[in-house]
Amino acid sequence: xxxxxxxxxxxxxxxxxxxxxxxxxxxxxxxxxxxxxxxxxxxxxxxxxxxxxxxxxxxxxxxxxxxxxxxxxxxxxxxxxxxxxxxxxxxxxxxxxxxxxxxxxxxxxxxxxxxxxxxxxxxxxxxxxxxxxxxxxxxxxxxxxxxxxxxxxxxxxxxxxxxxxxxxxxxxxxxxxxxxxxxxxxxxxxxxxxxxxxxxxxxxxxxxxxxxxxxxxxxxxxxxxxxxxxxxxxxxxxxxxxxxxxxxxxxxxxxxxxxxxxxxxxxxxxxxxxxxxxxxxxxxxxxxxxxxxxxxxxxxxxxxxxxxxxxxxxxxxxxxxxxxxxxxxxxxxxxxxxxxxxxxxxxxxxxxxxxxxxxxxxxxxxxxxxxxxxxxxxxxxxxxxxxxxxxxxxxxxxxxxxxxxxxxxxxxxxxxxxxxxxxxxxxxxxxxxxxxxxxxxxxxxxx
Amino acid sequence: xxxxxxxxxxxxxxxxxxxxxxxxxxxxxxxxxxxxxxxxxxxxxxxxxxxxxxxxxxxxxxxxxxxxxxxxxxxxxxxxxxxxxxxxxxxxxxxxxxxxxxxxxxxxxxxxxxxxxxxxxxxxxxxxxxxxxxxxxxxxxxxxxxxxxxxxxxxxxxxxxxxxxxxxxxxxxxxxxxxxxxxxxxxxxxxxxxxxxxxxxxxxxxxxxxxxxxxxxxxxxxxxxxxxxxxxxxxxxxxxxxxxxxxxxxxxxxxxxxxxxxxxxxxxxxxxxxxxxxxxxxxxxxxxxxxxxxxxxxxxxxxxxxxxxxxxxxxxxxxxxxxxxxxxxxxxxxxxxxxxxxxxxxxxxxxxxxxxxxxxxxxxxxxxxxxxxxxxxxxxxxxxxxxxxxxxxxxxxxxxxxxxxxxxxxxxxxxxxxxxxxxxxxxxxxxxxxxxxxxxxxxxxxxxxxxxxxxxxxxxxxxxxxxxxxxxxxxxxxxxxxxxxxxxxxxxxxxxxxxxxxxxxxxxxxx
Numbered sequence: 001x002x003x004x005x006x007x008x009x010x011x012x013x014x015x016x017x018x019x020x021x022x023x024x025x026x027x028x029x030x031x032x033x034x035x036x037x038x039x040x041x042x043x044x045x046x047x048x049x050x051x052x053x054x055x056x057x058x059x060x061x062x063x064x065x066x067x068x069x070x071x072x073x074x075x076x077x078x079x080x081x082x083x084x085x086x087x088x089x090x091x092x093x094x095x096x097x098x099x100x101x102x103x104x105x106x107x108x109x110x111x112x113x114x115x116x117x118x119x120x121x122x123x124x125x126x127x128x129x130x131x132x133x134x135x136x137x138x139x140x141x142x143x144x145x146x147x148x149x150x151x152x153x154x155x156x157x158x159x160x161x162x163x164x165x166x167x168x169x170x171x172x173x174x175x176x177x178x179x180x181x182x183x184x185x186x187x188x189x190x191x192x193x194x195x196x197x198x199x200x201x202x203x204x205x206x207x208x209x210x211x212x213x214x215x216x217x218x219x220x221x222x223x224x225x226x227x228x229x230x231x232x233x234x235x236x237x238x239x240x241x242x243x244x245x246x247x248x249x250x251x252x253x254x255x256x257x258x259x260x261x262x263x264x265x266x267x268x269x270x271x272x273x274x275x276x277x278x279x280x281x282x283x284x285x286x287x288x289x290x291x292x293x294x295x296x297x298x299x300x301x302x303x304x305x306x307x308x309x310x311x312x313x314x315x316x317x318x319x320x321x322x323x324x325x326x327x328x329x330x331x332x333x334x335x336x337x338x339x340x341x342x343x344x345x346x347x348x349x350x351x352x353x354x355x356x357x358x359x360x361x362x363x364x365x366x367x368x369x370x371x372x373x374x375x376x377x378x379x380x381x382x383x384x385x386x387x388x389x390x391x392x393x394x395x396x397x398x399x400x401x402x403x404x405x406x407x408x409x410x411x412x413x414x415x416x417x418x419x420x421x422x423x424x425x426x427x428x429x430x431x432x433x434x435x436x437x438x439x440x441x442x443x444x445x446x447x
Numbered sequence: 448x449x450x451x452x453x454x455x456x457x458x459x460x461x462x463x464x465x466x467x468x469x470x471x472x473x474x475x476x477x478x479x480x481x482x483x484x485x486x487x488x489x490x491x492x493x494x495x496x497x498x499x500x501x502x503x504x505x506x507x508x509x510x511x512x513x514x515x516x517x518x519x520x521x522x523x524x525x526x527x528x529x530x531x532x533x534x535x536x537x538x539x540x541x542x543x544x545x546x547x548x549x550x551x552x553x554x555x556x557x558x559x560x561x562x563x564x565x566x567x568x569x570x571x572x573x574x575x576x577x578x579x580x581x582x583x584x585x586x587x588x589x590x591x592x593x594x595x596x597x598x599x600x601x602x603x604x605x606x607x608x609x610x611x612x613x614x615x616x617x618x619x620x621x622x623x624x625x626x627x628x629x630x631x632x633x634x635x636x637x638x639x640x641x642x643x644x645x646x647x648x649x650x651x652x653x654x655x656x657x658x659x660x661x662x663x664x665x666x667x668x669x670x671x672x673x674x675x676x677x678x679x680x681x682x683x684x685x686x687x688x689x690x691x692x693x694x695x696x697x698x699x700x701x702x703x704x705x706x707x708x709x710x711x712x713x714x715x716x717x718x719x720x721x722x723x724x725x726x727x728x729x730x731x732x733x734x735x736x737x738x739x740x741x742x743x744x745x746x747x748x749x750x751x752x753x754x755x756x757x758x759x760x761x762x763x764x765x766x767x768x769x770x771x772x773x774x775x776x777x778x779x780x781x782x783x784x785x786x787x788x789x790x791x792x793x794x795x796x797x798x799x800x801x802x803x804x805x806x807x808x809x810x811x812x813x814x815x816x817x818x819x820x821x822x823x824x825x826x827x828x829x830x831x832x833x834x835x836x837x838x839x840x841x842x843x844x845x846x847x848x849x850x851x852x853x854x855x856x857x858x859x860x861x862x863x864x865x866x867x868x869x870x871x872x873x874x875x876x877x878x879x880x881x882x883x884x885x886x887x888x889x890x891x892x893x894x895x896x897x898x899x900x901x902x903x904x905x906x907x908x909x910x911x912x913x914x915x916x917x918x919x920x921x922x923x924x925x926x927x928x929x930x931x932x933x934x935x936x937x938x939x940x941x942x943x944x945x946x947x948x949x950x951x952x953x954x955x956x957x958x
Binding site for chain 1: 448449450451505506507508509510511514515516517518519520521522523524525526528536537538539540541542543556557559560561563564566567568569570596597598601605618655657659660661662663664666738739740741742743744746747749751828830832867868869870871872873874875876878880898900902904933934935953955957958
């Protein structure tokens, strides 16, 4: 792993080669170990080291160019600097370029676990074997993925800024299907500590869903009360976070924009109550379960930010440029999200639903209308009917069309949050929740 | 000189031999793998370049004054990956340090990984046979896009975006030129030594219009074919000439009435239909999905293996090919990442599903003796696996024009360009938006409508196809980054087709 001194040396060398007034360097080093399994056996797996140095050079009149190199020889770094500077000199002035940040005091985060950083096959394979054994014992077929990574990141610039951080992360996720292909269950775990992954525990969840999902009922599409399990909620809040940009909101292109006769009005719903009082959504890079870094893309120190607090839109995402124009403090990008929960269990939620559905996870979520933030997607790997507070039958999958803001607006009850890592929305802390009038638009035959 | 530049330097004129330095490094991996007890090994050394530059023109905060924001980035990545089979199990390891010593060390790591995993294998890996090739191949391009000055690139996009923004009613304009290259060397223990170089281009032009009073925002894109080609493709794209059209059409889109939902006939142009082909045919006919290898992420397929050769996928008009040999296709190469010579093969013939996309370690699972050359890894640090070839829909009878298709529609929608897209994990239920929609009434194209999406079930949709235009209307669009796999990888892939008509599809009114 790159040490702090190694990262400092790389950054100093790059800055030493640079001739233009501005030079910013980002260093990323990752070592990861992963195993894929399918058809009840390991299929592919790997161990790899990757590294990338990104260099941004800027002229005095705000022209900038960016290059990236993965070779670390002096020649390669010199070539990377030259490429970034040549691009900057050819480019045109960027009116939105912001002055380089001076030295920052970055917060200390504790998300590096030495055992995770050192874990290899002897740690990962037993968890895979536990899942495989569960599948074979129950005459099911499993496919999944386990991985762990150790990461070193560094930033520096010509104005004296320097930062270094190391963190680890790991995850195990798998799908359990019956041999006829008529039922599917799924489970996931992720943590900065690989010791938190437990294949046997996880397999018990997916096996129960898979065995219980045979012969699903085909219900009519329509609006349903739905319990979203944490994996589904994590995707929805991740997508909601993407829509919290101040620029779009102030320029009439977001669900947070207020309609106005004046196209220059910049009116938004910031400060207004749009959600139930118990909805609080925040970014928390200090959460010990999240693999966050001490700085965001702007290189400002990462910090806790409430996006929704007690139902009120509390902050929008202001990058440094837009914040300077709006007279606001910049905010970090809405990542490392935590949707605060309530003191309920999933069983409490189920018991409180007269008639509704419970959904394991969502799939292939895409924006249908950027302005309203209407999304579409499907349910996947376990949908069940709830009647009179009890799960009574498996149900076929659905396509849905709905804004994630509406989901939170119609939320009535939540559990405590847990960490979920999804492919398109990253790692977030999400509870299960009950939402009403969820718009299921058509049936999907997929299992 | 950089290591990558030395290894992947200019070939001798007309050379069909890989660089001698690369071959030496290949031999190191193969020898070390054999020494460690591997029964198969391959080494890929790769250099990847991604250049992206352009302009965003958008209003300042609280003002109608336009900021013109340029961006320029050029990313390079270089390293190697070694794949081995030991004790019947795959192992893989990769490093960015391309030296003989590191290649030997990483090869040992790959063998260690394979041997460790052998305790949890279901069946030993079995590879379809392949010939040994010694070759050097370069994709077709006239003008190297990386040799064109950045100044010329920025000026072209700047001028096109200025033209879009000329009408103050247009809110913002965006234009970009993307260029990708892959330098790749492949050596295998079966005797192959292959060096390939691929260059791809993808231009983008986009306009946004906003109605602040009514809270409405609409877009319009100039959809240019991304392709394996050089700078000549950018020149042919006529960005400057198309900018005024985008400017006018985004405002028309903003004012367009909402669609009346219900069952309607659709006439889909190639700039739109490529994505429907990609999602519903391209992904459903991947053998690794059908077999369950992707069950945990990308999903499986409704095309289970007993359907091969007999399942009625669509109407008799539907003829679809998998093809990594076609000119300008984004996934076109001479050899895949298994070292297999690529081919063109039928996927659907007269509406019947015939063949899956395959790679060496899965072909035998459906009784095939050879791989169809669909193996790809998106980086030196990625494990090669089954990825989509160019999957294209054959044109219809040469005399059929798009106007003929429209003339046969009483109540329908003409769709150009891609928009929102989503499909389930077995590739049955899909929903697509688009970039621009025109109403068809009484056999005539009318004005634009808005807020259109359509939903269908894959086999029902392709059975509803009753008209495909001829060869002269065939165009090839595609995706520069299609995601699949764990860890995730992206693949560039093209889908050619002619304008086609689909009867009585469920059209929705979106928000």
